[in-house]
Structure formats: structure tokens, C-alpha cells
Amino acid sequence: MVTLACVHVEPTVVFAEDLRVGHEYQLGAHTVTEAELLDFARQWDPQGFHVDAEIAAAGAFGGLIASGIHTIAVFQRLAVRDVFDAWSVIAGRRLVEVAFLHPVRPDDTLTGSMVIDDIVFDDRARALVTGTAIMVNQKNRPVLRTVVELFVRSRS
Secondary structure, X not given: OOOOOOOOOOOOOXXXXXXXXXXXXXXXXXXXXXXXXXXXXXXXXXXXXXXXXXXXXXXXXXXXXXXXXXXXXHHHHHHHHHOHHHEOEEEEEEEEEEEEOOOOXXXXXXXXXXXXXXXXXXXXXXXXXXXXXXXEOOOOOEEEEEEEEEEEEOOO
């Protein structure tokens, strides 16, 4: 008879001291379906080119596009799931810069990365971490660039 032992492993918490300037974090993927795009836009950004296929077809983009706010929300979800959940985050401070580089269309699959640009420790047992994130679609075409700042706990 074989006995299997279960070992409980505590998740590793990443503190500010563990982070390194220049380190790149990969984000997972999310496909923006047409239903999701329309639901989000109807609730949060009901401009015609986001919610009405006819208006969108006659507009500058030739079809429906996701709200920029929706694109930011996708980035946030991926960043939290794939990076920030492991960090000892206190709170986000601000988005320093946001650039929408290419429209997000129904059925686009978004992924991306975030590089740590700066880590500044203060006397309150925390650091201000600045990172640049890029989101791309399935054709590797950039759709979003943003610089984020967040406070991360330090061990001291």
C-alpha cells in the first residue's frame, strides 16, 4: 500500500524588496467577445460606435470597438490575476499615462506585459512601484500603453 502525504505550501508573498527594476512580468490572455463589449459599453460608455453596429460601421473605425475604459479594465484584471495578487499591494496610486494605440474589436484576444521602471522606498514601510504596461491583440498589435503607480509593502 502506498501512502501519499499532502503538504500544504503557503503562497509566497512578494514584498517591495523582492522587486527589481527592469523585471518584466507577462500577463495572461483575455478574449473580448462582442457580447462582453456591448454589455460593458451599454453600462459604462454608451457611445454609438461602442453600442450600435450601424453607427459603428458608418464611423471612423468601420465597426464596433471596445471602450477604452473596457480595455483598461481588461488590463487591470490580467495584472491583478497574474502579478499583483502575489505582491503585498497596499493600493494603486495613479495611472500616470494612458494611450489607446489601436482599437479593440469583438473577438480580439488581449495579452501583454509590465516592466518595473522604478521602486522608491519611503519611511512608512512601503515603496512606490512604477511600471509600464503594454497590451497587444492576437496580431501582436499594441492596443494600450499605460504607466501605473502602486504602493507595495516592504518587510521593514
